[in-house]
Amino acid sequence: MSQEILNNVRKNLQAITPYAPGKPISDVKREYGLEDVIKLASNENPAGPSPKAQEAIAAALWSLHRYPDGGAVDLKAALAATYHIPTGQILVGNGSDECIKMVSETFLNPGDEVVVPVPSFSQYWFGTQVMDGTLVQVPLADGFEYDLDAMLTAVTERTKLLYLCTPNNPTGTYLRKAELRNFLDKVPSHVLVILDEAYAEYVCAEDAANGIDFLREGYNVLVMRTFSKMYALAALRIGYVLCREDVVHEINRVREPFNVNTLAQVAAVAALGDAEHVEKNRAMNQAGYEQVTAGLTALGFSYIPTQANFLLFDTKLNDKELFQLLLEQGVITRSGTALGAPGYLRVTIGTKEENQRFLTALELVVSQLRQKV
Template structure:
């Protein structure tokens, strides 16, 4: 009976590889019998959520019997003012993942193509594959740097969307303003460029390409942002896109009613205006980044300078073994095998004491693995 039913499953679903999230702290505690575990695997803000956001959630608990605002009108109003755009340029999703799926559901027919960097965020391929689309991967250059000429060359008559993650996950590298402007001049007018700026608020580089500036100049781009990273609302799942009104109008047609819950909406509005929390989060990240750099230099490890809240570092040994060893020491990171980088690990920037604990555990691990390999 089961075989009879499953033969009608759409063939494109056979190609999908499930997303593997960072291992939860509770799982490690239970599996390894550890009480003290730190998680530096999922690029979460170690400062925690904004006090204003927490207060807004508490105040909203009495309204849980009501459906949320299906149009997210108050949040759109606040975001429109914050970014200097009109409200009809905004679409809110249940996390950036859902926004990515909106784009593919709107523009990708079976056999159509999306162009993506590699390594990068796997959800672009997932969303396209669900729609029976084809993913064209463009490898990043030396040092995981973007060369947008490679992306322009990859575009065909079947290309519908180019996804550009900047700063890029898992590499931390970014696209420069002049390069993006030149790229947009080269591509066909009917290709949508979606710029995933999930880590935008952490960027320190002065030549970083701000997609919103190019959108305001009339370029055919859609800019994605999220409340999961610097704004520290990952558990509530809320992301959004800013694009031309005509694009938003069509993409909105594939959005489910009430897709963003009430607590997420009120928390996002509060977090957006908590400047003290924003500045603290940036400072902790900037200082932590430099502490990790110093530690990697001391250990003689190659790492990629980052514009995000994580660092990609080459351990020179099997990253799965590094992952397991650190796990036994109560430190959760991401091994690079998932990204096709077998000797690299990605570590989120934590609080000072977390960064130091990670570096000490990494030093011990690498000494043991290198000694064993001799």
């Protein structure tokens, strides 16, 4: 390829480093010569998908020679029945990542501003940068809580989008109903507030805000959810947004014709209909939370209380070194430095056995590190 062609690449793309997900189990086995590796890095559901979803996938295999339903009619109908939202207010995407990118493509011109909390989900930055927008970062307050006053102050006439992730990834902290209402009442009408609720199904706090309630009340919000976490369909890549019908109409202009595959659609419909599986997953996550927090406390670590299926804890050590040592023990986590929280480590809540494996490995490697200090 000639240099002249490379010179035609849009300059704003040079700032983008391709997303680096948690290391795959196969890579860790190969690199360290291990036979038994557990992955607690990507906030996946260790229970796996609903048996009903698995059956729906198997039943749909005969139709893979056909294009998927570009309108996701059955899935939209199922979501509408679940949330009591008209189908015209629903848009389905190839994971939350595509939803974020479509929103960016719809609303952002070069130089337009996007207000985001930090640390939070990195794809907000990616969507902004792809469209040559300007990211306005607002640090979280003490305890990784939202500083909503600072976020309001960051809004200008050039602000188009404002992201709030609740529960927030990577911290697990969440927004309360009263504080979100007070915030939304003050946000200028030209700003679309995006409530990323990827972990909403794990939330147990009674005072937690639910974006769908605010959408029903007419607030200028776009609620984003996914089937990757609680519903354990991460490999199929399926997310969705709920917002005003006129906003859906505009986003549809940039949506690919067949952006969500058939297997994802039928699995999502079946998963929505399996409330028992969701309740079992929620109970398992709560038990795992209690197991991991008790273990961390016994080892002398403080952690951030979470409403999600992961924990962020203060290592008081070099988190990158701790991450590496755990990797060598066959336990994949995420370094806080990689997530914008240096000194911390994020661990997904797994099965009872996986949680114990993590705690045992952590005790071993922390002892090694503390001896070096």
